[in-house]
Amino acid sequence: MGMKYRRYLAGERVYGCATCRTHLATIHSMISRAFNGQHGRAYLFDGVVNIVEGEPNDRQMTTGKHTVRDIYCVKCGATLGWKYDRAYEGSQKYKEGKFILERNLLVDVQ
Template identity: 35%
Template structure:
């Protein structure tokens, strides 16, 4: 997690583009087959993928992958 002017935020692993403020994090208690899945109330600098029902370890949820608007990484 990075910090800009005292506001911690989540950033893209590849290019460090800011994606979501820490205050917009709702939960880190979700797990997908690929690992941790976070829920945010708001994100920025992202392209939102198609909504789909996906079975996570904690149940079936309607989710969408997000991609960095700068480099396109998930």
């Protein structure tokens, strides 16, 4: 197995993995800062790069039942947050296909 290809992002603010600084998302793909993760504050993003997705599983969260996948850094394997596959509540459907990145697991790389 060879090295994994990683994308590098450009822009006024780039978020990266706190462990290895691999680029993950830009400020322009952020939808909301009003989320909570397992380790504190979290951000909702429309698109994230350089991740590996885990297996889907159902979780009961504060906003209802969701099918989610944990996401990991493609370089170091650190847990970063999760991806919403399905929301069972109608008011939460906007989260489907979106990503949660936990603030404590991120760094500004630019």
